[in-house]
Amino acid sequence: MSLAWTAIRLGTVLVYLFMFAPIAVVMLLSFNANQFGSFPMEGLSPRWFIALIENDAIVRAFQTSVVLGLLTAIISTTMGVLAALAMVRYDFPGKRLISTALIAPILVPEVVLAVALLLFLRFLDVPRSFFLLLMGHVIFTLPFVVLVVQARLVGIRREYEEAAMSLGANAFETFRRVTLPLMLPAVMAGSLFAFTISFDDITGTLFWKPGGVETVPTQIFAMLRNSISPEINALGTVMVVFTVALPLLGAALARRLAAGMASGSR
């Protein structure tokens, strides 16, 4: 093993350490029995998790985040699948423009998007509401769903649908029995993206949320302004589990589905 390779290995390890050590520390400290969230640790305890559950504000924020994330995922996925179908399977005037417009929310800085939507609704004299917050989340999660589903749809040959139609299935039946099952992994991946992005978001949410409504990220943000409580470490741990484990689970599910399709096991 040459020195260069050793250096590369060492470098890689350091980079990963730099990336993940803070997260590991947060997760570790969330089990600290001590009052203060710092080393040295004085024994393991679930007390901060219990405190978390007993904290009404946090539980409410968590509920809001989950409901918001689920609704965002449902709306974004439905719209995204339809948009992807239109983009890939149909030709219509202005297709390129619409395609760009659909993807644009990823390219525009989120702050700009947040302020723009807020000002626009001010202009229309619409008050901030949960519905507005939801719409905001849909806007910037939609591109992810569209991109993921579109990529998959391009790979599904038109012949499958043509074969189904020639056998007597109308457009809806063809979609239900052929197109949708074939693009299901992408649909699942897209909706998971939408959920986690929505669950994670703070910038847009800070601008759009109506008074009194907090999501988990904004709640943490608010709590940090007062003090650094070990509860935040516990909340961080829950968030990590939620936003990392869930997509991993989804990916594993998609792989199993795909593998089932490939190997023919029922």
Add this chain to the structure above:
Amino acid sequence: MTDANQNAVELRDVEKRFAEFVAVRKTDLTVPEGSFVTLLGPSGCGKTTTLRMIAGLLDPTEGDIRIKGKSVTEVPIHKRNLGLVFQNYALFPHKSVFDNVAFGLKYRDVPRDEVKRRVKDALQLVQLPHVEDRRPNQLSGGQQQRIALARAIVIQPDVLLLDEPLSALDANLREEMRVELKRIQRELGIATVFVTHDQSEALAMSDTLVVMNSGWVEQMGPPDLVYNEPASAFVADFLGHSNILPGRVAGEEGGFVKVITDAGATILCHTRDRAGRPEGERVRLVMRAERLLLADRHDPAPGTSLMTARVKTVDYLGQSARYFLTTTGADGDPGAGVELQAINPIDRAPFPEGSEVWIRVRGDDCVLLDGDADA
């Protein structure tokens, strides 16, 4: 509506344009009940477009399409009752073989046990009775294409549409499937439209061969007729290897038209209608490569023409050889310097390169075409 039951498919004045591009021009086509009609041509000739219009995957710009005597121009594909087979099989990868084959029966109110029976029968017919529970990707290409065929015929379609179904298979399998496909088609007596760019498939399988080129039907007829009596230089060139020589009519001899080629050779040629041609008319001669008979020496015989040539290149093919020849002509014969191709069975050894040979061609094997507009 007198012939409502005679023709499975009829195209009347059908034309398809994509913006400026004319894919299919004013085409009439008839597929009689039970017959096997092949659309043959190079890519972009309009054969697939024609098939897709019959299928209902494309709407004709003009004209009328009838299936079993009923106009289907306004009928969407899923109500046309067609069997469609694609080059890439297009079996649903997420469904078992059984569910693939049974797919179309779901839309035909077939009772459950009959579905089972019909799927079984169809799989029996394509000689793959024991694969019901497998997934398409567990089968070989040839097997997948058989399943695709079973899926298309199990619904008892009015017409079977095959879009280059053998092109994705390797050579040996392709010939086997060709025989198999023809057997199944005969057995069911189902009207079939077959699209291919492979001339041997087209010649072997068709009742009627339709040769298409840049949106036109160049020629339509039984395969042997199209092969022996090409109606245009394109057909002559596309089917097999042909020598096409421009020339001028120089009278008649023994029921044949005498033509003097531009290079000066005199060749006897038959006409399809057995009628003569006015002297001096510009014509083109078509001589198939395998109809030029080579020998060390030929004696003159009535109704045949002779030329002499030198072998330029020999392409040894085993049981036959393909010769590239340059005509030499006897002393004072100006018919020299013309490049010809000949394909002859080999007796013992092929004629060596550089050797002098005689070429004989029968007037019956020589086809006369009009003018030389583009030659």
